[in-house]
Amino acid sequence: MLTQRQLELIEAAIKLTATEGIQKLTIRNVASAIGVSEAAVYRHFESKHELLKAILDHLNAILSPHFTTLLNNEVPSFEALHTFLAELFTLLEHNTAFTLMLFAEETFNVDPQLRGDLLTLMEGNLSHLVLFFQKLIESGSCRSDIEARQLAVITFGSIRLTVSRWHLQGAQTSLTNQAAPIANSLITLFRVP
Amino acid sequence: MLTQRQLELIEAAIKLTATEGIQKLTIRNVASAIGVSEAAVYRHFESKHELLKAILDHLNAILSPHFTTLLNNEVPSFEALHTFLAELFTLLEHNTAFTLMLFAEETFNVDPQLRGDLLTLMEGNLSHLVLFFQKLIESGSCRSDIEARQLAVITFGSIRLTVSRWHLQGAQTSLTNQAAPIANSLITLFRVP
DNA sequence: CCTTTGCAAGTTAACGATGACTAACGTACT
DNA sequence: AGTACGTTAGTCATCGTTAACTTGCAAAGG
Numbered sequence: 001m002l003t004q005r006q007l008e009l010i011e012a013a014i015k016l017t018a019t020e021g022i023q024k025l026t027i028r029n030v031a032s033a034i035g036v037s038e039a040a041v042y043r044h045f046e047s048k049h050e051l052l053k054a055i056l057d058h059l060n061a062i063l064s065p066h067f068t069t070l071l072n073n074e075v076p077s078f079e080a081l082h083t084f085l086a087e088l089f090t091l092l093e094h095n096t097a098f099t100l101m102l103f104a105e106e107t108f109n110v111d112p113q114l115r116g117d118l119l120t121l122m123e124g125n126l127s128h129l130v131l132f133f134q135k136l137i138e139s140g141s142c143r144s145d146i147e148a149r150q151l152a153v154i155t156f157g158s159i160r161l162t163v164s165r166w167h168l169q170g171a172q173t174s175l176t177n178q179a180a181p182i183a184n185s186l187i188t189l190f191r192v193p
Numbered sequence: 194m195l196t197q198r199q200l201e202l203i204e205a206a207i208k209l210t211a212t213e214g215i216q217k218l219t220i221r222n223v224a225s226a227i228g229v230s231e232a233a234v235y236r237h238f239e240s241k242h243e244l245l246k247a248i249l250d251h252l253n254a255i256l257s258p259h260f261t262t263l264l265n266n267e268v269p270s271f272e273a274l275h276t277f278l279a280e281l282f283t284l285l286e287h288n289t290a291f292t293l294m295l296f297a298e299e300t301f302n303v304d305p306q307l308r309g310d311l312l313t314l315m316e317g318n319l320s321h322l323v324l325f326f327q328k329l330i331e332s333g334s335c336r337s338d339i340e341a342r343q344l345a346v347i348t349f350g351s352i353r354l355t356v357s358r359w360h361l362q363g364a365q366t367s368l369t370n371q372a373a374p375i376a377n378s379l380i381t382l383f384r385v386p
Numbered sequence: 387c388c389t390t391t392g393c394a395a396g397t398t399a400a401c402g403a404t405g406a407c408t409a410a411c412g413t414a415c416t
Numbered sequence: 417a418g419t420a421c422g423t424t425a426g427t428c429a430t431c432g433t434t435a436a437c438t439t440g441c442a443a444a445g446g
Contacts, residue, residue, distance in 0.1 A: 150378040157354030
């Protein structure tokens with residue numbers, strides 16, 4: 001279980017990454033962000049690896065409920081996809097750190113274990129989408145000539161690209177506003193003709 | 194214009210990034226990859242920034258013809274999209290560096306100018322796709338109830354996500370084999386109903 | 387009730403690696 | 417003679433990490 005201090009460090013690290021970029025995510029900077037010395041961090045995390053792992057877990061804990069909610073609707077509908085995208089984009093816009101963490105594989109790529117963790121997280125999200133589309137196809141409102149997995153990849157890919165571009169542009173525009181056009185396009189494409 | 198030595202350095206840098214990851218892309222490593230001292234690199238590039246910029250340019254020079262070819266077909270067709278994806282994925286598979294460079298924004302994110310360059314590169318590719326879909330819509334074979342821009346984002350996003358996952362998995366599977374399913378799905382979705 | 391013990395959590399001050407980059411110098415070819 | 421291109425040997429900053437010491441508080445023992 002996480003201690004209060006660990007949580008504080010994780011949140012400081014996320015905030016730091018959001019504002020300064022992932023290159024600034026150093027033990028030194030995290031420490032000074034919460035006003036303690038560098039060595040103090042090591043009282044709470046054995047190594048930077050452990051801190052990064054905890055950050056991944058924490059982000060996943062915030063993100064995954066959204067995917068679960070999408071799936072848990074009694075009656076699967078395109079309406080659910082619409083609100084899902086709107087909520088997700090709002091979340092991403094207000095937590096810039098997500099976009100930096102989840103969309104910058106390189107950071108975690110140095111460490112093979114972290115890379116695996118990130119892949120697991122990603123595949124988890126993706127498989128939620130797959131399940132959603134499977135249910136939607138069964139319900140008859142979604143076209144069935146394309147595999148659910150492909151629909152999920154297309155959806156997730158569109159999300160990621162939109163966020164990446166938004167981020168590269170310096171996060172100046174509104175990300176939330178871009179959810180609706182994408183949702184509408186996907187729904188138009190996926191709806192049974 | 195690039196000298197022979199500069200080209201050699203760029204290619205060494207790309208190869209290094211492909212095999213060892215972008216974190217290993219240091220002046221030291223690039224230097225020793227071509228068997229010269231660290232300081233020698235600075236005879237050919239003023240700074241690491243300049244080297245990175247040259248790498249971006251070089252990658253773009255290889256990549257952009259593929260997008261141009263897609264666009265330059267006399268008669269735009271889904272067949273062209275199919276071969277474009279197949280060729281692109283083969284290229285990416287055999288030049289792992291692309292996937293690392295073009296899909297890891299963070300590397301270039303430290304430097305505002307490089308970030309801008311990367312965005313330009315990306316928007317350039319994307320707008321080629323947009324033009325392609327515009328022509329395709331005009332030709333009547335592509336559905337017209339969705340904007341060309343949206344189709345381009347969906348296409349490009351699907352490509353990127355597939356490559357990202359492939360890369361996170363350690364590039365073990367065949368990327369080329371994944372082009373056809375995606376192309377088929379997109380074509381089925383985009384074809385006029 | 388006071389004292390002692392022990393531990394959690396902080397400090398300062400380093401260590402060794404490694405990063406980008408540079409100054410001074412050598413050499414070979416035009 | 418000069419220039420293009422290489423070298424060695426550094427500078428300086430910053431990284432993750434650790435050792436040694438200090439402090440505050442809570443439980444245990446007499």
